[in-house]
Amino acid sequence: MPAAVFELANVSYRYNSVVALDDVSLSIERGKRVALLGANGSGKSTLLRLLDALYFPDSGMISFAGQSLQESRFDDVEFAFDFRRRVGLVFQNPDVQLFSPTVFDEVAFAPLQLRWTRDEIVCRVNQALDLMEIRHLKDRPPHQLSGGEKKRVALASVLVLDPEVLLLDEPTAALDPKSQSQIIDLLIGWGDGRKTVVTATHDLGLVEDIADYCFVLQSGKIAAHGEPSELLRDQTLLERANLIHAHRHRHESGKVHSHPHTHPHRHE
């Protein structure tokens, strides 16, 4: 079995005329936790959608577990179901992902599409609800939930398939600090190191918690890659990729100065 889950070779993708990804090559190893770092519009979400075979590259090749991902291959039900079961994507906006009338239906959506048996579905859905600690919300309509609860439902709706690869788009965006840390704790606890997790984020504070390896994206290209600890030390790189900003502040002496600023550690 190949060590790389995903292998991208010279992948480009454009929306109409706007280039979203430009000649990207990278490989993601099995069991690794990988972060895709980049500012808004750097191509992170596009890359995730390509990895989930929702979009297909205009040029270049993507392969999953040694098999190339081409649009025509998804006409084959066996292949499509196998891929969808093994790879799950959690969208940034939970409203996009929660389209079912109740939380239970939402979590049951994917297993139903994959034609699991009824008893298995009920059992697995309940497990996923327990994992995300949302069993009490089972019969509620998703639109009435809080932001944090919606995110948990969105996660449960993907984790119910127990995928090998979990793709996360800004998992903590627009969440309050407490919900953020709960989601991160859940993700750290999930999979005990056997699963591949790819997280797109611009929150550098998360990186060391959720990733063993990072790719920095800038205008659709890979600007750098490496271990989080090295990358986070490279201030020029981070500033160029719009991931950090100059922090301007006034000291007691009255002197105003500015220096590059990150939020590398979170204190609870």
Added chain:
Amino acid sequence: MHIPDGYLSPATCIALYAGSAPFWYTALQRMKRALHTQVVPLLSVFAAFSFIIMMFNLPLPGGTTGHAVGVGIAAVALGPWGAVLAISIALAIQAVLFGDGGITAIGANCFNMAVVGSLVAYAAYRAISGRAPIESPRRVIAAACAGYLSINVAALFAAVELGIQPLLYHDALGAPLYAPYPLRIAIPAMMIGHLSVAGIAEMVVSAGVVRYLQKTEPFLLRATAPGAVPGLANAEPNQAAHASGWRATKRLWLALAVLLILTPLGILAVGSAWGEWSPDDFSNPDTRAQIATASRNQAPPAQAPRGLQRLATFWTAPIPRYAPGFLKSASFGYALSAIAGAGLIILAVVLTGWLSQRLPQRKGRGRRQTSFVERTIATLKAASEYSAAADEMSRSGGVLQRVDPRVKVVGLLGMVAVVAASHRLPVIGGMFAAALGLAIVSRVEAGRLARLVWIPVAFFTGTIALPAVFLTPGRALFVFGGIEITAQGLRSAAFLVSRAETAATLSALLVLTTPWPWVLKALRIFKCPMAMVAILGMTYRYIFVILQTAFDMFESRKSRTVGVLEPRERRRLAASAAGVLMSKSFQLSGDVHLAMKSRGFRGEVHVLQEFRAGVADWCWLAAFVFSAMAALWLGR
């Protein structure tokens, strides 16, 4: 244009359900073929958009408000079949959940607005836009015409359906049993409001949104553009092929369009018609003779009935400021009744909507000068609060809450049908008492029912039934200084009000004791196609997402504007808000489709069946069936 329960006879309702059915069937068949595309979420989001657009209150002359339907733009973006489904779904949700339009009249309302509206809009759009490029201004004009035409033709259909009721259904003495106004009143009454304001609103929405889409999402216009591959694929238009069939009939369509616009005007131009006499007509010898001839040679009273006089001036109060010269013309009487009717219908619709949305949280009572922007915000907000309250109640442990939703859907809707068919007041009263009993054991407070159902329905049907009390000929019961209240008049008014109240209470019980998702699931026993149920569910869900977006947009605009906006500014604001909302809706539907695909969606919807009917549920079903049969027998 939302016909409520009790205005159409059961036979008309059934006929119109039957009339809509083949279109629904065809639309679903067409949709099935396109299911693997973005169609499912697009339809859902579009239905939600139409639902919301019907809540955008636009200012009308005279201080009331009206709304567009969104059928024009739906037909342009989704094609006729997609639009039929999208608008039908919006209407069904409005009727079942928000009491806007009757349950028995869903068939009628869907036929008028969804079926007729979509087909007319699509035909007009295709005929006028021709082979013009996607970015052409001609497409904007075509969409404007499509919107204007479709809403007016839909209104005409509604008017005809209402207008034939007194003709076909009246008691032995001629007192109307259902909608009281004959064609000659109903048509101008409906058409004036729609030709003048609601039509313009629809026109602005259609044109504005198409203009917006041309700039931002041109590919969405390709589906219905000539030469483009059918379906919603992102295909390049093939200019050379196709279009010859349409071209040949273009003139025909245009002529038909012009005729359609002129028809109601033609009717309006006919002189004084039966039942629409001005107070002056009663003292003029010429017109007196005409009235007598038209009324089977019965001479009219020597003086105009004072009640008619008073009611006529009461209804038209806002209008004289608008067209004083017009009212002095020869067709004074006709115009008066027409405008009065239009005013009454619009006023009643607006007030019912306003009352039902506002009453649960009436705060700013002293403030009359709220702009329509604020009113729209309030409506949007109240809608989501209403649903939250309903959801909460449906989860409390009353008796009906424990009954299998399928049994409830069949039982309560069956009772509604029986009420509509019943010809005896005591039977309707008994059904009402039964509904009350069910409400009590289900812990639905009378106060809430009164706020949500009884008061708005009484107000709405009351305003329509009131003239019948005075104007129905028959044995006089009371006489107050020249105004006669007849037994027949009272009887028909009582029928109208009691039927509407009982039907509305029963439907409210269903919705208040059953979480909406379960109502949807229960629909499956009626062999509703899976895809349809899924779309209904998603529509309901996205109504709230778009509601929130609309709400936020209006709030942020409001926070950035100082002082009072010019009416023109306000209209521009509403139009641009509709455009942005549409664009956001489309984007949402694209992303939703990806999210579905990501979890294995391949065009077929699979749903989990969870209900298990127990002995108690079977007993309830038996009880419902028994009481419905009994009521049917007693009320025949």
